[in-house]
Amino acid sequence: MISQAIPEASIYQPRPAKLIRTEAIAEREKLFEFEFRDGGELGHKPGQFVEISLFGIGEMPNSISSSPTKNCSFELAVRNVGNVTSALHGLTEGSTVGIRGPFGNGFPIDKLKGNDILIVAGGIGLFPLRSLINYVLDKRSDFGRLMILSGSRTPQERMFVSELEKWQERRDMELLETVDRGDEKWTGNVGVVTTLFPKVDIDPQNTFAITVGPPVMYKFVVAECKKKAIADEQILLSLERRMKCGVGKCGHCQINGVYVCQEGPVFSYAEIRKLEEAI
Amino acid sequence: MENRIIEKQNMDVFVNNLINSDAEVVGAKRKDGKYAFGKLADATELCLDYDLALYPPKSYLLPPKETLIKFELGEELEAEPVVEAERVILFGVHPYDIKAIELLDVAFSGTNPDINYLSRRAKVTIIGIDCLNPNPNAFCASLGTATTDTGFDLMLTDIGASYVVAIGSSEGEELLGKYAVTREATQSELVQRDEQRQKALAKYKVALSMSAEDLPELLDKSWDSPVFKEKSEKCLSCGSCVMVCPTCFCFDVQDDIALNLKQGERYRQWDGCMLVDFALVAGGENFRRDSETRFRHRMYRKGKYLWERYGKLGCVGCGRCASACLAEIASPAETFNTLKEERRQHD
Amino acid sequence: MKPRLGFFDFTGCEGCQLEVINFEIELVELLELVDIVNFREAMTEKGEDYEIAFIDGAITTESDISRIKEIREQAKIVVAMGACASLGGVNCLKNFRPMEENLKIVYGDCAGYYNTIPARPVSAVVPVEYELPGCPMNRYEFLKLAKALLLGKKFELPNYPVCVECKMVGNVCVFDKGGFCLGPVTRAGCSAICVTTGRHCWGCRGLVDDPNVNSEKEILQKHGLTVDDILNQFRIFNGYLEVSK
Numbered sequence: 001m002i003s004q005a006i007p008e009a010s011i012y013q014p015r016p017a018k019l020i021r022t023e024a025i026a027e028r029e030k031l032f033e034f035e036f037r038d039g040g041e042l043g044h045k046p047g048q049f050v051e052i053s054l055f056g057i058g059e060m061p062n063s064i065s066s067s068p069t070k071n072c073s074f075e076l077a078v079r080n081v082g083n084v085t086s087a088l089h090g091l092t093e094g095s096t097v098g099i100r101g102p103f104g105n106g107f108p109i110d111k112l113k114g115n116d117i118l119i120v121a122g123g124i125g126l127f128p129l130r131s132l133i134n135y136v137l138d139k140r141s142d143f144g145r146l147m148i149l150s151g152s153r154t155p156q157e158r159m160f161v162s163e164l165e166k167w168q169e170r171r172d173m174e175l176l177e178t179v180d181r182g183d184e185k186w187t188g189n190v191g192v193v194t195t196l197f198p199k200v201d202i203d204p205q206n207t208f209a210i211t212v213g214p215p216v217m218y219k220f221v222v223a224e225c226k227k228k229a230i231a232d233e234q235i236l237l238s239l240e241r242r243m244k245c246g247v248g249k250c251g252h253c254q255i256n257g258v259y260v261c262q263e264g265p266v267f268s269y270a271e272i273r274k275l276e277e278a279i
Numbered sequence: 280m281e282n283r284i285i286e287k288q289n290m291d292v293f294v295n296n297l298i299n300s301d302a303e304v305v306g307a308k309r310k311d312g313k314y315a316f317g318k319l320a321d322a323t324e325l326c327l328d329y330d331l332a333l334y335p336p337k338s339y340l341l342p343p344k345e346t347l348i349k350f351e352l353g354e355e356l357e358a359e360p361v362v363e364a365e366r367v368i369l370f371g372v373h374p375y376d377i378k379a380i381e382l383l384d385v386a387f388s389g390t391n392p393d394i395n396y397l398s399r400r401a402k403v404t405i406i407g408i409d410c411l412n413p414n415p416n417a418f419c420a421s422l423g424t425a426t427t428d429t430g431f432d433l434m435l436t437d438i439g440a441s442y443v444v445a446i447g448s449s450e451g452e453e454l455l456g457k458y459a460v461t462r463e464a465t466q467s468e469l470v471q472r473d474e475q476r477q478k479a480l481a482k483y484k485v486a487l488s489m490s491a492e493d494l495p496e497l498l499d500k501s502w503d504s505p506v507f508k509e510k511s512e513k514c515l516s517c518g519s520c521v522m523v524c525p526t527c528f529c530f531d532v533q534d535d536i537a538l539n540l541k542q543g544e545r546y547r548q549w550d551g552c553m554l555v556d557f558a559l560v561a562g563g564e565n566f567r568r569d570s571e572t573r574f575r576h577r578m579y580r581k582g583k584y585l586w587e588r589y590g591k592l593g594c595v596g597c598g599r600c601a602s603a604c605l606a607e608i609a610s611p612a613e614t615f616n617t618l619k620e621e622r623r624q625h626d
Numbered sequence: 627m628k629p630r631l632g633f634f635d636f637t638g639c640e641g642c643q644l645e646v647i648n649f650e651i652e653l654v655e656l657l658e659l660v661d662i663v664n665f666r667e668a669m670t671e672k673g674e675d676y677e678i679a680f681i682d683g684a685i686t687t688e689s690d691i692s693r694i695k696e697i698r699e700q701a702k703i704v705v706a707m708g709a710c711a712s713l714g715g716v717n718c719l720k721n722f723r724p725m726e727e728n729l730k731i732v733y734g735d736c737a738g739y740y741n742t743i744p745a746r747p748v749s750a751v752v753p754v755e756y757e758l759p760g761c762p763m764n765r766y767e768f769l770k771l772a773k774a775l776l777l778g779k780k781f782e783l784p785n786y787p788v789c790v791e792c793k794m795v796g797n798v799c800v801f802d803k804g805g806f807c808l809g810p811v812t813r814a815g816c817s818a819i820c821v822t823t824g825r826h827c828w829g830c831r832g833l834v835d836d837p838n839v840n841s842e843k844e845i846l847q848k849h850g851l852t853v854d855d856i857l858n859q860f861r862i863f864n865g866y867l868e869v870s871k
Contacts, residue, residue, distance in 0.1 A: 251529030
């Protein structure tokens, strides 16, 4: 005896998608462009993620790197660290994978509109942020200033180098880069990403800081944002957790009572300030 | 709610009629000096006066391992969802286990309804029975889960010579009409039922030192309590507490493939937040690396997180975790009471 | 070209190789995907061009050491099969006695003709890519590894104790039946087969990555075992480990 109706479809069933293009990003990172076999769209927002399946190997969550303004296809940037990622890196164009999603809340585009945007990327944190950056660039007049602070461990580990170079040349945005450790060719800033903060002037009232990077980075970035008097509500972070099912059931991504795959992965610092274990 | 009477001598007939119907009938049976739910071949196997079944009836709704998708690799990927559900009558489920199923119902429905769970659930009939001999580790009386008015098709109460049967659904009524010899319950028999329930409430040996509603607030203030470290030092991270829990529903998903490397299945399997690698991500970060944080997470999930999410406590007080825990640290009541005492001294 | 497999026995009962032979149907299917070039227990031909070496048995003599090193030179992947190869296993029971005494007990007056060294797992001598612990190894786990290697997938052993699987199959806890058990610290992957068939866990799959041995020892003591009893229990399969010393 239960009143709940049985759904028609399984929330665990992926949609077949075809790999139409791959592009090397860095030594362990590759970009994959997909198109659904059924011709449909992903219909995502910047900051959301999908679950990607390679049947026989497994399924894993991955952020979406393309902007929804790019029609029909979508892109995932993937670092080769596990079973699924390694099998994915071995795929040739034309192969089929399974996709579930998009999942999660994504960046609050409506709130961001009309405001200045300060993006702080650490390493492959640039992967989900690229979706937002390209979205803002495609709808440039909807937003105020666009500033990007991007940090990499070494010059070899810079992601999307050709895009960084294009962004560098644009007049309608500002990009500052740094590396933790330089080499003989590197002439830019050396130091962690927070060392770039003194180099930007912002209007804290109208600025949203949006940061994605390794878990250790967040506390320091938040501290810099607060130094610049950005309100906690306007500091946004995307948190990495083990989002196994993506639909708020399996429990792996829980931070306290929060299911990151449902309420997140994007949170304002105001929301997670009191959430123990979050950052 | 309508109430009927089944005389004790007629109970076996009812059970055997159900066994001979198209459904699988599951009830508490003896197992190595304990009780465990299992398929009944005959009414004589069924124990209705058990204290606690080792495992909750959860596995009939969320099996330990369950296929979600079958696939075949080839030129075109073929992947089909797998939904398996058989008619099951759970006979003699205690109220706390019914309350736990009510929580699972909420967790697996809502915005992302789970077809596998809900398909099984739709085919499960619940015939409850009041627990008159509580387990020494149980504390249902403190959580309001010792009795229930909802969540069952039929609810039995042993009043000596007969069982009072409360009818909770039309399906329950139909089963009763078709398979059981019943008569109307008298007023005095209903009074006897209340007395039996009252007597049972007095038998609980473990109690919370606060009301259940106060738990989320207590936990709000207890994050830094030393009790989590103290207790978790003995924790084996063996997962026994979560594996026997009627309200735990976390799972892992894996693929398995045949030796021809073509056909395979994706399955889910019980997992638990007390296991070391539960919050480990591919990059190597483990967000609850030490047993203290895992121990605390479980307690908070039981007493706060699920309450805030689903409006139902994540613990029904059955006492299974306390019974299963070799290190003797798993009882939520014990931890909650310690926290309450700490607060009392603090305030 | 199909991957070439070799099976090699060291000191042990060869039961793990028997597990492979016992497959019958699956073995035929497996042979579609791989070539077995060396398998003394099952065939007479001896090829030396193997890429994956499956090792059965522990290292217990000087000549074992040189032989395993040669195999390591040839093989791209070395897999330790079973408790003996993965953990040292029951062979390590002799490590708690002087080697001369062991020789005397086994060979009596002929002891002088033999040599023996403290037993050790394969990984104590050469690097090992994968281990399939258990006495015998779980042959379905062997298949899982074989499939993972063929798919290029990383193979991982479960990192939780036997209790998890014991609960999943619905057993009554051995301690509740008045016995004792190493399940709470032993690596799962066996579906708790020993408990299911009425015995207790002897620890043949080795310990989980981060076992709470102190708590387990306390529990065993509470259930009537002396410190010596406990050490003896751990020594049956895990004598090579610090916990048994």
